[in-house]
Amino acid sequence: MTASVPVPAPRSETLTGKRRVAFASYVDENYLPGFLTLLRSLALTNPTVCEDFVVLYDDLQPASITEIRKLHPRIVMRRVVPERYDDFVKGDPENYLVRKAYFILDVFRIRDYDTVITLDTDMVVLGDLAELLRMRDGVGAVPQFLLDQSKLNSGLLVIQKEYLTDEFCAQIDAVGTAGTYELDKHDQGILNALLAGKFIKVDPRYNFVKRRLSGDRSPDEEDVVILHFTGRHKPWNGGEHGYSGAEAAWKEYDLSHADFVERFLALDDEKHPDLLIHFGRHLVASEGRHDGVREVAEAYLAKGRYEDAVEILGRSPIPADESRSHELLGQALMATSRYEEATAHLLLSTAHAPAAARPFGRLANMAWVLGDNAASRDYALAGLNADVSDRACRISYERAEAIAARPAEAGSPSEQLAHVAFYMERQGNAGDKILPETVRLCFGPDTGDRSWHSIHAHKLFDEAALERVNSRRGLVIGGGGLFIPDTSPNGNSAWQWNVPDRLLEKIDVPLAVFAVGYNAFDGQSYTRRRFEESLRLLVSKSAFFGLRNHGSVEKVRALLPAELQDRVLFQPCPTTVSRQLVPGWQDPVTRDDTVLINCAYDRAGLRFGHDYDHFLREMATAVRAIGKHAEVRYAAHALDDERFVFDLRREYGISMPVEPMYDFDTDQLRTAFARTKLVIGMRGHAGMIPFGCGTPIISLISHPKMAYFLSDIERPEWGVSVHDRNLGAILAERSIGILDNLSATVADVHGRQEALWKVTQDNVAKLKTILG
Structure with a gap:
């Protein structure tokens, strides 16, 4: 029996169509030592890769599951249904290992991913898996060694969404119950009967069977990426004579947990922030050590977990000469709106002259956020003196000069609307530059300071700013994707407008949120509690609350209590109607x-x-x-x-x-x-x-x-x-x-x-x- 053309699966749930990728293995107590070594080897050889790892299991003990979770931050446990395979015709139905060989077929019942890469638990990863992660077609596998090259070895499978369907599972069940396959090949026999050679052939380096290294040869000689210990003799059970080179490669990753974490943190390679946090935080916490702290803190910053970065860096005093740690702590403190502390640590970090421009740039930006234009200029100039090519310092310096030369507003406050927006600098994002003007055009042709008082969203909204707003006839907030957590992080609101709740409460003129977008990417999150609190207060204070697409409306309504949800309305981004707004348009x-x-x-x-x-x-x-x-x-x-x-x-x-x-x-x-x-x-x-x-x-x-x-x-x-x-x-x-x-x-x-x-x-x- 051969497979029919796979029925197209439902489209990925992500609106962007971004592929959801996972690894998967079937694991039991007998093969647990091999699986733990496999996980360690995956992290050490591919430290930038952190996808879900689905563990199919039937008899794992709680302590074993704990050991597995220690080695990967995104373990997904899925219990198999052994009875599903009871009616399959098998070569040796009394052998429990033969029975379990079919359980990996449960991988085809997974519906949460677009690509699933299966790895046998007697494998060890020795190289880069990027080629497998890029695969997008059919079922990929390595042909059998020294046998029929039209048949695959099922130790490694790269399975695409069109095969993760009920229809293909029904075909697996039909072949299994009919017994129309090589019975001594178990799951592999069923897949070969179904695919009939129609699989994507993968280079043997990605499923390199141990037998190819007989004579004690080393896998280095063959540039092996994944080494597969097929056969009865597993390296965790004593191994086999004649394969010392292969077993030495496996033992490289048969480490205690402490040794494994030490080795991971010592890697010079870039590391995925989720892996760094998972492996590094406990070691740093338990031993109170400084080595590794910086990398873990950088991972927290990359994930937008600013409070965690502050906590891990602040556990013990940082030596004065550790400039990078001071800079990271200053960055994290700034992102949580602890500006005085941030200034102190950033100033300490400028002592390292070769890298002084970067912290000076942060100081210049923070001084601008706090409304101190003279200090912003001075910090920017100091940064340019350290590195004349530093772009952040150049932008801050030019901005400070422009503010100093700016004439006073021409309009009367009582006739102006205040406008909170992201006002983009010259050579900034072109789309953001056009937004404030286009919002204003909705209210009339005059977009200048006779009718409008500008408030940059990223600047701290303080008592003076409050007084200026309350002297205007109203406040407009928009447009753009201001509901995004990382463009200019702050601890006051957790979105782009840097406004403390207590000052938002005191705004007593009409407030309108106009064409703002909820701009989180797939997989990106906010500091949820702080954002939700700020959002609820903003909605309750608003006389009008309009978001620029219905997707944003739905996302924001889901974060609000029922009594506020209906206040969130649809207001298209005004750039989408520019022809109607621009005076004299032709x-x-x-x-x-x-x-x-x-x-x-x-x-x-x-x-x-x-x-x-x-x-x-x-x-x-x-x-x-x-x-x-x-x-x-x-x-x-x-x-x-x-x-x-x-x-x-x-x-x-x-x-x-x-x-x-x-x-x-x-x-x-x-x-x-x-x-x-x-x-x-x-x-x-x-x-x-x-x-x-x-x-x-x-x-x-x-x-x-x-x-x-x-x-x-x-x-x-x-x-x-x-x-x-x-x-x-x-x-x-x-x-x-x-x-x-x-x-x-x-x-x-x-x-x-x-x-x-x-x-x-x-x-x-x-x-x-x-x-x-």
């Missing part, structure tokens, strides 16, 4: 024969996971195809976005002209987007701004907000996941389709926009009454 009579592409690289791990190589390869395919129909140019919203152009040229020899949009003013941005035929963008505002200018878009979805927006305008087909298996072909087909039907697509954009404009008009009419 649609272009003709468009340039160009397509603009934008990619984003902030939080690249959250965006791409293991799929960046795939993304780049598929984008090369798309760029070549689209380039036959229009000139393809690159729209860099931020300096870091230009990485795509360099990578594409280096890997695929494709060169693209770059539009440095981070240098454009708002009129130049709108003009550039209005005149092109199509924008393919990964940033939220690389979709929303051109859409608002009447230009067709295709979103490269790496963040939920992209899917939220396309859902709101009822055009999900205008998006494709960066993880899509056929990204290049889909993107090329849809792009060429739009170019071939440009007038109709532009008309569709205008029609979609009308619905958003109607919502905006209705909301603004209410707000004008509320705000006077």
Whole structure:
């Protein structure tokens, strides 16, 4: 019997289509020593990899499960159902080991992941598994050694979602109960009968059977990645004569837990923050030691766990000459709004001259947050004296100079609205630069300081700021994705507006939250309790609370008590209706024969996971195809976005002209987007701004907000996941389709926009009454 074509499985639950990857093994008490060694080897040879590890089991003792959990932070225990295999025809039904050999087949009943990599418990990992993590098709496996190469060895399987289905499990059960397979091969026999040679052949280095190293040969001679101790003689039970090289490799990872953690922390390689926290925190806590503290603290900072970073660094006094530890503690204290303490530690860290620019840059930014412009300038200048090329210090210095030269506001406070927003610096993200002005256009054509009093969201909202707000006729907060935990972390609100509750309580003018977004990535979290408390107070204080997509509305409502949920409304980002807002707007009579592409690289791990190589390869395919129909140019919203152009040229020899949009003013941005035929963008505002200018878009979805927006305008087909298996072909087909039907697509954009404009008009009419 052979397998039918797998039925497509439901799409990944993540809105971005990001692949959920897991490892899996069947483990029992007899093979537990091998599995513990396997886990240690995985962490030591692949320290940047930390995916869920599913443990299939039937008879493990609680103490054994505890030992397993000590070796991995993301263990998922799943009990198998042994009775499921009772009716399978077996070669030796009385042998309990034969019976258990089928239990790994439960892996095909897992529905939580898009890719599952199974590893036998008599394996040891010796090298980089990146190639396996990048696999995206079918079932991958190594052919049997010295046997029929059309048959696989099931010790390693890389299983994709289309095989993790009820239909494929039914086929497994049918073959097992019929006995139409090699009975002495157990689970492997069933899979070979089903697949009939139709599996993706993996290099033997990834399932290198011990027999290939007979004569005491070392696995180093063959560049082995995964060594498999097939046969009866396991290294934890005494091993076998003639395989000393293989067994020596296994014993390298047969360590006590303390020795294992010591070895992990001593690795020079980059390490996954979850692994660092899991292995490092207890050792540091139990022994009160300083070595390893910095790395664990950096891991906490990377995960947004700022209080934990403060706690672990502050357990014992830091020697004055440990500048990096002082800097990390200063960074963590700043993120929790303990500014005086942060200043002291950052000043100590500047004593190390070769690295002084970075802490001076942090001090300059913190002084600006606290409203001390002179100190900010001085710190920035000190940082530039330490390293004239330091970009953070240069930005702080130029900002301080600009603030000092800024004229006083021209407007009368009683006639102004206060406006909390993220005001982007020159050469900052182009999308963020355009947001404050576009929000203001909703309330009238005057976007300057006669009508508006600007409050940067990241600056500490203190008593003086409160007094200034209460002297205005109202307060508008928006737009942009201000509900994000890590752009400018603070302990006052745990989102971007740095406002303490006690001062938020004292605002006595009408308050409107306008077109704010809930901007967390898949897998990213807030300091939940502090954020929820601040959010509830904000909603209760607001006369209007509008979020820029229905996805954000749902996320925020879920964090609120029932009595506040209905106050959260939909208010589209005003950039999506720019044609209606900009005074004197005229649609272009003709468009340039160009397509603009934008990619984003902030939080690249959250965006791409293991799929960046795939993304780049598929984008090369798309760029070549689209380039036959229009000139393809690159729209860099931020300096870091230009990485795509360099990578594409280096890997695929494709060169693209770059539009440095981070240098454009708002009129130049709108003009550039209005005149092109199509924008393919990964940033939220690389979709929303051109859409608002009447230009067709295709979103490269790496963040939920992209899917939220396309859902709101009822055009999900205008998006494709960066993880899509056929990204290049889909993107090329849809792009060429739009170019071939440009007038109709532009008309569709205008029609979609009308619905958003109607919502905006209705909301603004209410707000004008509320705000006077």
